[in-house]
Amino acid sequence: IASTYNRDLSLIVPLLQGQKVNHRLHSCNFFLSPIAAHSHIIFHLCLCSAEFPDLRKHNNCMASNLTPAIYAKLCDRATPNGFTLDEAIQTGVDNPGHPFIKTVGMVAGDEESYEVFADLLDPVIKERHNGYDPRAMRHPTDLESSKIQSGHFDERYVLSSRVRTGRSIRGLSLPPACTRAERREVERVVVDALSGLKGDLTGKYYSLTQMTEKEQQQLIDDHFLFDKPVSPLLTCAGMARDWPDARGIWHNNEKTFLIWVNEEDHTRVISMEKGGNMKRVFERFCRGLKEVERLIQERGWEFMWNERLGYILTCPSNLGTGLRAGVHVKLPLLGKDPRFSKILDNLRLQKRGTGGVDTAAVGGVFDISNLDRLGQSEVQLVQTVIDGVNYLIECEKRLEKGQDIKVPAPIKLFK
């Protein structure tokens, strides 16, 4: 009994029927009388409450939604790969809250996590994604960039444009759970596919373990190099294990299409360029993604995707499109206006510093991008960013002229 920290409730029925059961984790056969099985149920519930994390000082989506009842129900389950609830929530237990944003507080270890732990993940997804209900709604995927209207910003204000997303390779575990061999397999599959890209997408892969000093310096100068995560949100989830094994960066020769391998997701795909031609950035983004998808399909692989959740990624916050389309834009006056936050909110945009998610703005230059990820398509989100940024630039121009600005009406979600 000292070793029975994980008793599977689903074994109780066959136990009550007097059958032998083979416990997954202990591979021992045990055989209980109905009375003993009853006390095991109580014992199990007591064991679960001994294991329930202390979340009283916590403020993240996982802590807001994990009840003792849900924990008791899920704590003995595992995905086919062996990923457990405790592993999924570890990052949220270890990191009670972030000063600026309400963090998600849990991750997926594989595609099946979103099913096996749906009792917790569904309410977390609903809270994080503005009420999106994975049981009732469908997520639209749309990578037809020709549908974008306008999308060429005033370059006196917009310094650069960027669209990023992530893609996971179906059949392989995600970064929190993957073994070294799986991670290396992800690298092999992706690098092999990328070597098939042609034209303006022709490029080269730089493995983190093998790059020369010179290559490393060039990648730093290009602002392409990613380093071992330092954020405890990521390290506590186990995604930095075995660093830098099987991690690397691929980019095209023109340095406008970039792929990170095995950082927070199997792949992060980035299209970017200086200036304000978001339409072209998105066009390359869609074309590149579709081409990579075709290349991995040729080799018998596919991306993790389903119609409830769209593209499956490690963090529930990146489900759906996984898309963040953004610009670096000069808004020195608007940035100081007390209505700035409200305007952004209503436009469904968020601001960050130009150093990324955990930084502050410098010199009036903001990183402005879409807030939403799930429930709207890629085309819809990019259009939202285009329309929104154009509005912000108009506000900035008006403030320059001493004119007043208006807070726009909030735009509708889930069109």
Add this chain to the structure above:
Amino acid sequence: MPFGNTHNQMKMKYSSEQEYPDLSKHNNHMAKVLTQDMYKKLRERATPSGFTIDGVIQTGVDNPGHPFIMTVGCVAGDEETYEVFKDLLDPVIEDRHGGYKPTDKHKTDLNSDNLKGGDDLDPNYVLSSRVRTGRSIRGFSLPPHCSRGERRAVEKLSIEALASLSGDLKGKYYALKNMTEAEQQQLIDDHFLFDKPVSPLLLASGMARDWPDARGIWHNDNKTFLVWVNEEDHLRVISMQKGGNMKEVFTRFCTGLTKIESLFKERSHEFMWNEHLGYVLTCPSNLGTGLRAGVHVKLPNLSKNAKFEEVLKKLRLQKRGTGGVDTAAVGGVFDISNADRLGFSEVELVQMVVDGVKLLVDMEKRLEKGQSIDDLMPAQK
């Protein structure tokens, strides 16, 4: 449980070559010993509580090397780790502990009467004296692997046992997650408060999970006997006081430990111990006695002398900064302690420190007067 390690069956889908870690840039004990063949053999195993070879080595894979010291690069998840993975751990232990063989026996001696002298280290030089060790409670997984329930059970048992201490050992427990601001400040001022580990060596092994749940500090009212609960080990036991009376520190240490052990036994629990490895702790470097006896001592002249390192080596002592294992000395004040843990008894190790520090202070005094220390050079212990 740490990640990637509960799915041992999944990993068997891939060949051992595909899973074997890249240790080409590594310099730690684990990396020196773990060959492909050894990995192939050990990856099929797990301890009864489910700890696997990848759990053992994760910290060593994630941390290729430390600038000052040769790190161990592996940890135990439970008592059985040292048996199930002995193919890896025996050579690591041998390398780390000066040639200690798998057949060697370790002597435990917690009788402080056997210590000769040690009550008269010159307080003009020796600022403080301290002895620490660790203890693990048999039947529970160790910090890299334990569940929240197990960790809480260890805390509960420890609080109960410590609450029974009396006399000059009577004290109080402060749970990390419940302490008031005032209590916290007092513990900081007393230099008792430990914080969530920041060293990647510890974090990568999973021992900081669920912080600060079930972690706490117990100390006696006199503030000379201190127990850390659920930091790097189940228990870390520390006896300390200002000045140079190491004998008194060690006596309290032995009395306290023996008393705590009997209190646990009254509650049907015992410490992890066997006659080959002595006391079993999380890090293989702390096996045997788990004992570090040390002083903070002023050696501004000796530390600048060319022979300093050689003297320490001969005396089987090591130096650290006064901030602990990863710090440098400040103002000529060093933390000097025994280098060994396994293969010598507690009394023997403290004797080495007492005799060694006496000699270091004598050398310092000579150098102050501009005299030579050549005739004081010790033989290799």
